[in-house]
Amino acid sequence: MLVNGIWSERFQPVQASDKDGRFKRVTSSFRNWITVDASPGPQGQPASKAEADRYHLYVALICPWACRTLMARKLKKLEDIISVSVVEPFLTDECWKFGDYPGAQKDELYQYEYVHQLYTRADKNFTGQVTVPILWDKKHHRIINNESADILRILNNGFGEMADESIDLYPAELSGEIDTLNKYFYENLNNGVYQAGFAKTQQAYNEACKNIFNALDFLENKLQGKEYLCGNRLTETDIRLFVTLVRFDVAYYGLFKTSKKQIRDYQNVHAYMKKIYQLDGIKNTVNFDHIKQGYYSIKALNPLGIVPQGEPVGNSAAGAGYFRSALRMFKHRGS
Numbered sequence: 001m002l003v004n005g006i007w008s009e010r011f012q013p014v015q016a017s018d019k020d021g022r023f024k025r026v027t028s029s030f031r032n033w034i035t036v037d038a039s040p041g042p043q044g045q046p047a048s049k050a051e052a053d054r055y056h057l058y059v060a061l062i063c064p065w066a067c068r069t070l071m072a073r074k075l076k077k078l079e080d081i082i083s084v085s086v087v088e089p090f091l092t093d094e095c096w097k098f099g100d101y102p103g104a105q106k107d108e109l110y111q112y113e114y115v116h117q118l119y120t121r122a123d124k125n126f127t128g129q130v131t132v133p134i135l136w137d138k139k140h141h142r143i144i145n146n147e148s149a150d151i152l153r154i155l156n157n158g159f160g161e162m163a164d165e166s167i168d169l170y171p172a173e174l175s176g177e178i179d180t181l182n183k184y185f186y187e188n189l190n191n192g193v194y195q196a197g198f199a200k201t202q203q204a205y206n207e208a209c210k211n212i213f214n215a216l217d218f219l220e221n222k223l224q225g226k227e228y229l230c231g232n233r234l235t236e237t238d239i240r241l242f243v244t245l246v247r248f249d250v251a252y253y254g255l256f257k258t259s260k261k262q263i264r265d266y267q268n269v270h271a272y273m274k275k276i277y278q279l280d281g282i283k284n285t286v287n288f289d290h291i292k293q294g295y296y297s298i299k300a301l302n303p304l305g306i307v308p309q310g311e312p313v314g315n316s317a318a319g320a321g322y323f324r325s326a327l328r329m330f331k332h333r334g335s
């Protein structure tokens with residue numbers, strides 16, 4: 001983490017837990033907004049004006065939270081408006097690093113080596129955890145927001161006509177249902193898998209697994225006869241779920257020991273995940289190689305860095321053949 005702008009501790013062992021060994025996620029530090037006319041955000045957050053080519057997303061393709069924002073950028077057709085940099089998948093001792101691992105890039109904006117340099121560029125005395133995604137302002141060289149839940153909403157309606165307004169990922173009439181489901185799935189599944197993976201006691205791990213598989217059973221039932229969760233149209237709830245589901249069999253099942261069942265054992269959930277994967281452009285936001293290499297590089301959980309065999313694996317993530325083989329894996333069981 002950074003302390004007063006200085007990289008001061010090795011990242012790998014730093015994982016907060018409560019007195020019973022439960023993983024505690026840090027809260028995001030930058031929570032400003034973007035709106036069409038720079039009027040404040042929905043909770044009065046200070047906002048900057050939406051402009052083409054002013055904002056940039058820093059993401060890791062291993063990261064479910066970052067990939068939520070990539071999906072929204074794609075679905076809202078903001079690719080020409082907001083640029084992107086992808087970091088390397090491995091968690092280094094100084095956290096996320098830029099480089100030329102296949103599917104990643106160097107930092108074209110500042111030629112930085114590490115993402116933590118962006119945090120100190122934005123705030124030279126920054127103290128806290130360095131995370132992706134980051135929604136960056138290229139004009140004022142600062143972080144607008146580093147909370148994916150906020151960034152999803154910003155991309156959904158902060159850019160007005162610059163985005164595809166026919167797609168609304170958070171329609172007013174479904175907002176109550178979306179908020180309720182988001183909270184439930186965040187606690188039990190999106191963050192639940194991390195609670196299983198980073199549990200420091202058997203009890204904390206057992207608790208997390210119970211929540212995860214209850215949530216998957218609930219989802220399986222809820223999807224019966226439905227394509228999407230809320231109002232039977234694609235909303236941010238589906239995006240938030242997809243990024244966790246698509247990592248489950250590849251990473252969480254093994255590394256986080258969420259091994260009671262796989263997603264492919266849930267007929268409805270599996271079909272739902274595959275359907276979203278095949279929506280226009282979404283498969284380009286999923287890189288199984290980064291996911292697998294990245295998770296298994298977490299030394300706190302896998303000190304020797306051994307990556308298990310089995311598809312999908314390898315360094316050819318960018319190739320179309322890779323996606324075909326990933327799809328074969330998806331077709332392997334279930335529907």
Ligand SMILES: N[C@@H](CCC(=O)N[C@@H](CS)C(=O)NCC(=O)O)C(=O)O
Nearest residue numbers: 063064065130131132133146147148
């Ligand atoms: N609340 C944040 C969480 C982001 C987050 O935890 N990102 C992870 C990658 S999956 C990260 O950057 N971890 C580095 C660290 O915690 O030091 C969000 O949803 O945007």
